[in-house]
Amino acid sequence: MRKNVFTIFLILLTIHSFAQSRKLNVNMRGVYDAEISVSPFNGVRFSVPINKYEAVKSGSEVQFLVPDSLLPGEFLLRFNYRANAEDHPYPSELQLFLNKEDISVDANPLYLRGDSLHLEGDKENMVWNMFQEQNIAKRQQIGLLEQLLQAYTNRNSKLYNTAISEFEMQRKAYNKWLQEMEQQYSQLYVGHLFGFQRILPRNWMASPEEQLQMQAAHWFDGINLNDTLVLRSRQMNEFMNGYMGIFGMQATTEHLRDSLFTEAGRLACEKASAGHPKVYGWMADYFYNGYETYNITSGLEMLATHTSKPNCLTSRKQEIARRMEGLKKMVPGVNCPELLVHNANDVSQTINLTGGDKYKLVVFYESECGHCNELLTQLKSWYDKPENAAWFTIHSVALDEDINHWLPAFSKNNFQWNDCYAPGGINSKAANDYYVLSTPTLFLVDNDGKLLDMPGTVGDIDRFLNEN
Numbered sequence: 485m486r487k488n489v490f491t492i493f494l495i496l497l498t499i500h501s502f503a504q505s506r507k508l509n510v511n512m513r514g515v516y517d518a519e520i521s522v523s524p525f526n527g528v529r530f531s532v533p534i535n536k537y538e539a540v541k542s543g544s545e546v547q548f549l550v551p552d553s554l555l556p557g558e559f560l561l562r563f564n565y566r567a568n569a570e571d572h573p574y575p576s577e578l579q580l581f582l583n584k585e586d587i588s589v590d591a592n593p594l595y596l597r598g599d600s601l602h603l604e605g606d607k608e609n610m611v612w613n614m615f616q617e618q619n620i621a622k623r624q625q626i627g628l629l630e631q632l633l634q635a636y637t638n639r640n641s642k643l644y645n646t647a648i649s650e651f652e653m654q655r656k657a658y659n660k661w662l663q664e665m666e667q668q669y670s671q672l673y674v675g676h677l678f679g680f681q682r683i684l685p686r687n688w689m690a691s692p693e694e695q696l697q698m699q700a701a702h703w704f705d706g707i708n709l710n711d712t713l714v715l716r717s718r719q720m721n722e723f724m725n726g727y728m729g730i731f732g733m734q735a736t737t738e739h740l741r742d743s744l745f746t747e748a749g750r751l752a753c754e755k756a757s758a759g760h761p762k763v764y765g766w767m768a769d770y771f772y773n774g775y776e777t778y779n780i781t782s783g784l785e786m787l788a789t790h791t792s793k794p795n796c797l798t799s800r801k802q803e804i805a806r807r808m809e810g811l812k813k814m815v816p817g818v819n820c821p822e823l824l825v826h827n828a829n830d831v832s833q834t835i836n837l838t839g840g841d842k843y844k845l846v847v848f849y850e851s852e853c854g855h856c857n858e859l860l861t862q863l864k865s866w867y868d869k870p871e872n873a874a875w876f877t878i879h880s881v882a883l884d885e886d887i888n889h890w891l892p893a894f895s896k897n898n899f900q901w902n903d904c905y906a907p908g909g910i911n912s913k914a915a916n917d918y919y920v921l922s923t924p925t926l927f928l929v930d931n932d933g934k935l936l937d938m939p940g941t942v943g944d945i946d947r948f949l950n951e952n
Contacts, residue, residue, distance in 0.1 A: 506555060507586040508548040514592030517541050518565035519573065522548045525558040527715050527766060528773065533562075556583035556608075556673035557716040563593035579718075581608035583673040612674040615665060619681060622661065626654050626683065633688050648688050655683045659706075676713045680723045682706050693734070700730045700751070709759025715766045724770055727752065745774065746783040753790045764790075765797035772800045776922035777855065779940050781811060803921050810919025816936055820846070820929050821917040825881055825904040828894050833904065835879055838933035845945070846927040847880040848920045850909075851893035856924045860897065862942045867900060875949060878902065883923055885909045 510520055520540050521533035534554070537546045550559070559580050564573040576593040578601070587609075590602040603609055629651040636644055662678050669675030684702050686695060707723075714720045731748040735741035749771040756767040768791050775783035784807055790796050791804045798804070823835035823846065837844045847863070849856035860880070867873050878901035882890040890905050897903065906912035910921065918927060928937040928948060939945045 505549040505551055506582055506584075508550055508559075508561075508580075508582065509545055509586070509588040510548070510561065511543075511545040511588070511590045512540055512563065512565075512593065513542050513590070514594055515542055515563075515565040515567050516569050516571070518563040518593055520546055521562050522550070523560045523562065524550075524554045525560070525716055525718055527769075528721065530560040550582055554582075554716070556581070556713060558582075558718055561589065561591075563591075565593040567594065581612060581674055583608050608672055608674050611669055611672055612677075615674065615678060622658055623681075623683075626651065626658060629654065633686075639689060644688075651688075652685070655685070658683055673713060676708075676711055677717055677719045679707060680714075680719045696730050696734060700727070700748070703727050703730070704752070704755045709756055709763050712760050712762045715762065720766075721770075724752075728774070742778070742780045742782055745778070745780055746786050749775070749783050750786050753787070757790065757793070757795070761795045761797040764795060765799065768796055768798040768804075769800050772798070772804060776807075779925075784808070784811070806919060807921050810921075814919055814927075814935060814938070816934075818935050820927060820933050820935050823879060823881060823904075823906075824913050824917075825906050826887070827904055828891060830887060830905075835902070835904075836933070837929045838931065840877060840931060842877045842931075843875055843936070844929040845876050845878045846918070846929065847878065848883055848906075848915065848918065848923050848925045849880060850923045851882055851884050851890050853923050859924045859942065860899075864897075864899060866942050866945070872949075873900075879904065881906050881914055883909045883912065883915055883920070 508522060512518055512520065517539050519536060519538045521536040523530040523533045525531075534550060535548050540546055559582055561578045561580055563576045565576060566573055576596055578589075578591065578596045580587070580589070585605050585607065587606045588604040590604070592601075595601070629647055632647050633644070633651060636647070638644060659682055662682055665678050666675055669678075682705075684699055684705065687698055688695075690698065708714075728745070728748060731744040732741070735744050753764070753767050753771065756764040768787055771783060772787055774780070775787065784804065788804055788808050791798045791801045820837050822837070823833075825833050825835060827833055837846070847860070849860060851857075863878075867876070867878065878899075880899060880901065880903045882893070882903070882905045884890040884905070887905055887907070894903055894905075906914040909915070910923075915921075918925070926939050926945075927935060928939055928945070930936050937944070937948055939948060
């Protein structure tokens with residue numbers, strides 16, 4: 485009897501799990517074979533694949549089960565295909581929306597557009613593609629008027645004023661069309677994404693600087709900050725990137741950039757605070773990622789005032805709190821902890837930063853981090869010069885999740901300094917001791933093991949030497 489109950493429980497559990505999934509069937513043709521995967525967009529990037537099928541032959545069909553927790557959303561269908569048996573794999577990608585329907589995709593990875601691509605049981609992508617075609621055509625004339633108004637110098641001419649009137653008339657007509665499309669397709673996921681294309685009013689008689697400020701002030705006009713469905717879309721991310729571009733165009737120095745980006749975050753988070761807590765939290769996460777990347781301390785301090793609020797459902801609350809603690813504790817003059825690391829043989833080491841007659845430079849990095857690799861390449865060239873190497877002992881600490889991710893980079897880099905690995909990566913003791921939450925992060929230490937500076941670039945290290 486107990487066995488029968490257990491069997492029934494398993495059947496019910498299986499039925500429930502299938503009911504909470506959508507099926508994406510992929511029939512591939514036209515190539516020799518391919519690795520096929522599907523990855524969800526997580527609000528920032530396409531993340532780890534839901535599943536992956538290897539060596540799928542032409543004419544075969546594979547099925548992906550997309551869990552309800554990822555729906556509705558945007559997904560990347562990727563083929564790493566070989567047209568012929570002797571070829572090397574080559575990537576081909578298709579972005580798809582998934583919502584309430586099971587979808588069948590019949591595709592040739594060589595041509596993922598037009599007549600060679602067939603989607604069955606699908607409304608979301610059909611409507612989105614239709615919208616894209618119409619949108620391009622409607623925005624073309626407005627774009628031409630915009631180019632004319634930006635380039636034409638005689639603002640008092642009849643032509644210029646006529647162009648302003650025409651731009652405003654077409655802008656309003658376009659925004660009205662967007663609104664109608666939103667209402668018509670409000671039951672579809674893609675219907676929530678049309679509004680990000682909205683065109684803001686422009687004061688063409690104002691200076692370019694004043695126009696940028698006006699755009700920033702009205703950027704969120706008409707955007708529904710209570711709509712949580714948009715958070716897993718590229719459109720939301722691109723919308724915010726466009727917002728940050730306005731502030732980036734005004735930044736002429738690094739200091740001004742930090743100030744402007746902090747102000748951008750303050751304005752956006754204040755707007756989002758009146759919306760849904762998940763949207764508010766997403767906004768905080770978006771700016772946290774940017775501030776950590778560019779090491780904008782003022783922005784992180786600003787964010788802390790928002791993430792401490794109960795209606796800000798950020799996924800980075802603990803990271804930001806820890807970062808704030810680090811900003812208070814890792815200041816010039818504090819004693820730097822020993823580094824507990826492993827070498828390339830996975831043997832533990834303890835690095836004491838006191839003693840010797842050189843400064844110590846500690847560099848935390850990740851092997852697959854683009855910013856890290858750029859900085860390490862510059863540092864390697866800089867350190868190859870004897871006049872620079874004479875001043876420093878360098879310890880680079882890899883924060884990869886797995887030592888096997890680091891070892892190939894270790895062999896390839898072949899640094900002329902001590903390159904090591906911290907087991908646990910960003911959650912390692914070494915990273916915790918130094919309050920490191922992102923990479924690259926640098927610490928400059930004196931002979932007594934006291935922190936002197938936290939340079940952001942190789943240029944900052946040079947400036948330190950010149951000043952000292």
